[in-house]
Amino acid sequence: MIKGKHLNEMYAATLARIMAQEGSRSRLGMGALMWISNSERPLQSRELCHALGVEIGSEDLNLENVPDIGTILRCSLGLITESSSTVQLVHSTLKDYLSGNPSLLQSPHSKIAGVCLTYLNFPCVQELSPTNTEAPSKFPLLEYASCYWGKHIRREETASLTPLALSLLVGFEKHISSRLLLLHYHRLMPWWEQGIYRGSYRRGFTGLHGAASLGIARVVAALLAEKEWDVNALDTNGRTALSWAALGGPQAPLEWGARGGHEGVVKLLLEREDIDPNTADTFSERTPLSWAAENGHEGVVKLLLGRKDTNPNTTDTIYDRTPLSWAAESGHEGVVRLLLERGDVNLNIPDSTEKTAIELAVYRGHAGVVQILSKPDLSLLVPGDVGEVPEHPSPMPSRLPQHSSQPIQSTGLLPTRPLWGIEISSLMIIALLIFLHHFTTSL
Numbered sequence: 001m002i003k004g005k006h007l008n009e010m011y012a013a014t015l016a017r018i019m020a021q022e023g024s025r026s027r028l029g030m031g032a033l034m035w036i037s038n039s040e041r042p043l044q045s046r047e048l049c050h051a052l053g054v055e056i057g058s059e060d061l062n063l064e065n066v067p068d069i070g071t072i073l074r075c076s077l078g079l080i081t082e083s084s085s086t087v088q089l090v091h092s093t094l095k096d097y098l099s100g101n102p103s104l105l106q107s108p109h110s111k112i113a114g115v116c117l118t119y120l121n122f123p124c125v126q127e128l129s130p131t132n133t134e135a136p137s138k139f140p141l142l143e144y145a146s147c148y149w150g151k152h153i154r155r156e157e158t159a160s161l162t163p164l165a166l167s168l169l170v171g172f173e174k175h176i177s178s179r180l181l182l183l184h185y186h187r188l189m190p191w192w193e194q195g196i197y198r199g200s201y202r203r204g205f206t207g208l209h210g211a212a213s214l215g216i217a218r219v220v221a222a223l224l225a226e227k228e229w230d231v232n233a234l235d236t237n238g239r240t241a242l243s244w245a246a247l248g249g250p251q252a253p254l255e256w257g258a259r260g261g262h263e264g265v266v267k268l269l270l271e272r273e274d275i276d277p278n279t280a281d282t283f284s285e286r287t288p289l290s291w292a293a294e295n296g297h298e299g300v301v302k303l304l305l306g307r308k309d310t311n312p313n314t315t316d317t318i319y320d321r322t323p324l325s326w327a328a329e330s331g332h333e334g335v336v337r338l339l340l341e342r343g344d345v346n347l348n349i350p351d352s353t354e355k356t357a358i359e360l361a362v363y364r365g366h367a368g369v370v371q372i373l374s375k376p377d378l379s380l381l382v383p384g385d386v387g388e389v390p391e392h393p394s395p396m397p398s399r400l401p402q403h404s405s406q407p408i409q410s411t412g413l414l415p416t417r418p419l420w421g422i423e424i425s426s427l428m429i430i431a432l433l434i435f436l437h438h439f440t441t442s443l
Contacts (some may be wrong), residue, residue: 011079011097015104018077024333028052028067029075035079036087037095038108040148045069045085046140054141056114057164061122061139092263109156116145120177128176135180146177147184148216155288156217159249165219166226169207178205185213204236212269215248215262224268231275238282243270246288246300263299277310282306285317293323293339296332305342312345317396320352328357328373336373347373364386 018029031052036043043051046069053066069087078088088097098104119125119141128136135142153161172178208229211219220241223229232240239247245265266288269275277324280287289310291302301323304310313322322402324345327335336357339345350356361369 005033007093008097011094014077014079018075019078021075024067028072029079030075030089032072032076032080033089033098034105034108035091035112037098037105038112038152039144040151040414041144042086042088043144045082045087046142047144048072048087050119050139050141051112051115053156054115056111056118058118059122061119061124075157103147104397108159109152110158110161111158113149113152113161114164116141116149117161117168120149120175121144121164121167124337125177126175130174130176130179132176132179133183135176142176143180146180150216152210153216153219155215157216159218162219165211165216166202166222169211169219169223170226172210173205174209176408178210181205181210181213198314204234206233206235208233208241209235209239209244212262212265213244213247215265217243217264217268220265222269224272228427231269231272232279234279234282240279240281241289242266242275242277242279242283243286243288243291245269246292246297246304248295248297248300262311263303265298266300266303270307277304278314280314280316283313286310287314287323289323290314290316290326293332293335294326296327296330296335298332298334298338301335301338306340311340312342313349315351318352320350322346322357325349325351325355325357325360328366328369329360329364331364332368333368333372336369340372 005271015030018033019026019028032048035048035051049066049072050068052064052072054061055065056316069082073082080087081090082088119139125142128139128142131408146406149165153165168175168177206229208220208223211223224231234240235244245262246352248262265272270277277289278287280290289301289304289312292304297312305312312324315322319325321329322345324336324339324347327339347357351360355363358370358373361373
C-alpha cells in the first residue's frame, strides 16, 4: 500500500510530466483534471470533450477543436480513467492533492463558468427552440452549462465574466437554457412541491429571475443597470425575482435543508423603491418572507423585516401559515426571535390544522422555540382576531409529548409536514399499498 507521502510524490512527478508535454497535450491533460476535479456532478466523456474544445469568448462552436476521449486519456498520463462513458480521477486522493495545491489549477471555477457561458452564447445554441425539454445530443455540454454555470460563478466570481452572463440573460426567456435550468430546479424540489410547478414551463422565466435564483449579485446589479425591468413580475412558476432570491434556489436533496438565501441579491432588490416585498407566488400565496422564514435564512429575514412595508402576518393558501408558523415548525430559533423583535407579529394565527406557532413547535419537539414563544415580551405582540393575547399563548408543557421529543426526520420520500390539514404517515402509505396490491391481484 502506497503511503500518503509517496503518493503525493508520485502525483507531483506525474503532473510535472503532463505539464512538460508539447503542443496542446499539456493543455488537454491539465484542463481535463481541472474539469473533473471541480465539476458539480460526474461528467460524461462527451461533455468533457466539448468542454475542452471551447475557447472562452470564441464566436461559435468549431467541432474540429473538440478532442476525442482517447486523446484526453493519453494526455492525462493515467490520472484520468473512463468507466461507463463517465470520466473520473484515478483516485479520490488526487482531488485532495489538487485542491491542496491551488497553483496547479488556477481559477478553475472562473474558467469553467467562462466556457459554459461561451458555449451557451454560441449562435448554433441560441437558435435551438426554447420549448425543448432536453438538450440535443449534438450539444453534449448544453445541459451541464445551463444548470451549473451560475454555481461556478458564485464559487469564484470575476468581473470579466459579467459581459458573457449579460449576453445570455438579456434574452434569457427565449433561450433553451432557461427551460433546462427550470427543469433542473423541478427535479431538485421535494416531491410534494413538484406537482405545483409541473407543466408550467412557458416563457416568463427572465434573466432577472434566473440571476436572482442563482444568487449572483454582481450580475443582478448589471442587469438592473442594463435596462428597465418589472421587478415585481411573476415568472412561469408564479415567482418574483425577490422570491427566488429569498428562497435561495433549489438544491440537491441532501442539501435541501441547508440551502441559503441569496442575501446580496435580496439587498439589491430591496433597495429599489418599486419593489413590493409582499408579492406572493401565485400557486401557494407564499411571500419571500415566508420562504426565508421556513428555510432559516436569518440574513434574508432581517433584510425583509427592515422594510416597514413588509407584512409579517401574511398566510399562504395551502397551509394557512404565517412566516412565524413556518419558522416555529422548522425549529429556527434565530428567525423566531427576529420576527418577535419586529413588534407587529401575531402569535395567535392558526394554520389549516388549527395549530398556532407554539403548538407546531411543540408537535415537532423544538423545545428552544417553545421556550421563546412561551415567554415573549408582551409589548411586542398584537392581539389577534381570536381574542386578547394571553399571558402565555399556549402553556409550555413540563414535558414535551413523547412522540415529538425529536424533530421528525425526512426520509426523502414523505413530507415532514401536514398536507392540506392531513397528516400522512409511512404506515398509512404502506397499508394503502398493501391494500392496492391485494385488490389488483384479486381482479
